[in-house]
Amino acid sequence: MKANDEDIMIELQAGSSQAFSKIYDRYANRLHHFFWRGLNKDAELSSDLVHDLFLKIIEKPEVFDPKRKFKTWVFSVANNMLINEYKRRSVRSNGSDAPLDQFIGSNGHYRYHDQDRFIEALNALIVRFKPETQTLFFLRFREEMAVPEISEIMNVKEGTIKSRLHHLTKKLAVGLDEFKDLNHN
Amino acid sequence: MKNNLDDSLENKIRLSLKKEASDVQIRASIKENLLQKLEKDAPKRGKVMSFVWSKNPIVRLGLAASLAAILFSVSVNENRDSKRFGFIEALADSTLVFEDTLNTKHDSIIGISDPWAL
Numbered sequence: 001m002k003a004n005d006e007d008i009m010i011e012l013q014a015g016s017s018q019a020f021s022k023i024y025d026r027y028a029n030r031l032h033h034f035f036w037r038g039l040n041k042d043a044e045l046s047s048d049l050v051h052d053l054f055l056k057i058i059e060k061p062e063v064f065d066p067k068r069k070f071k072t073w074v075f076s077v078a079n080n081m082l083i084n085e086y087k088r089r090s091v092r093s094n095g096s097d098a099p100l101d102q103f104i105g106s107n108g109h110y111r112y113h114d115q116d117r118f119i120e121a122l123n124a125l126i127v128r129f130k131p132e133t134q135t136l137f138f139l140r141f142r143e144e145m146a147v148p149e150i151s152e153i154m155n156v157k158e159g160t161i162k163s164r165l166h167h168l169t170k171k172l173a174v175g176l177d178e179f180k181d182l183n184h185n
Numbered sequence: 186m187k188n189n190l191d192d193s194l195e196n197k198i199r200l201s202l203k204k205e206a207s208d209v210q211i212r213a214s215i216k217e218n219l220l221q222k223l224e225k226d227a228p229k230r231g232k233v234m235s236f237v238w239s240k241n242p243i244v245r246l247g248l249a250a251s252l253a254a255i256l257f258s259v260s261v262n263e264n265r266d267s268k269r270f271g272f273i274e275a276l277a278d279s280t281l282v283f284e285d286t287l288n289t290k291h292d293s294i295i296g297i298s299d300p301w302a303l
Contacts, residue, residue, distance in 0.1 A: 017223050024216055032211040033202075047212040051219065058223050119201045141195075142202040172198070173190045180194045 005070035013061040023070075024054060030143070031078050037138050038082045038131065049081055075143070076153045079135060086131060097129045097171070118179055125175040129168070136164055 005026065011019035028050055035046035053074070057064070064073055126134055132154065139145045139153060147165070151158040190198075 015223075017220055020220065020223050021216070024219070028211050028216065029206065033206045033209055036209050041209075043209060044212075047215060050211055051215045054215075054219050055222070058219060058226070115201060115204060118197060119205060122198060122201055138202075141198050142206070144199070169190045173194065176190075176194055176198075179197060180191060 006066045009064050009070055010066050034078055072149050072152050079153050097133050
């Protein structure tokens, strides 16, 4: 039976390197992808941030309370690190996402027939969102998290998350409408 | 105008992100470096923790005796200084003396001019 993250963290708190290996294998690439998306595809910086995050876990494993869900906790830490990185770079996040009408037929001049081109089109839409919306997109569609988890990670009320998700999916639906019948192999 | 993602489109997004994740890989040396760090620190942490939480009766007796000695010392200070001092005041007073001993070079109450000579 697969051990849950919280039990692995208890082992790690006792100094087990096997436990570290397990938790790292489960989360390192996911966190790296999270940073990579949030940092304009900067793979090196994303690797550094994953390193720093796991270093904190090694140095102070006791800061994690095993009564909490590890996944939510670790993405909260990652999100805070990402926000710090935005502050360091002076990325302004108080703007707004591009308005809905900018998503209508926004990909009409392309002819996407395969998965790579779909990703390209998707990315072209995502970059029009402000950083918080991009984080929301990742947590919802990549990590498949529920609203309460996202709310805890982003430190935003559930109602606000629901509202933002509504606007996000609306814009994705409009922007990607032409791909809905495309076979995705 | 379409307002909601249909399942097919949502599925495409998930698959795209999954593929993207497999294409973007973290630097391989990171895990190795962190494991080395963990293994280097583990003995120190393990020794301290195993000592503190030791089930050995002699170690436990030693810890209990140390605690008793500290409490006794505080109690003696309290009686010696003044009945006016409460337990907390005496503790604060002895802490100040201790800090003074460590941080200054003037004659302390134990008569050593350079505490680091200890």
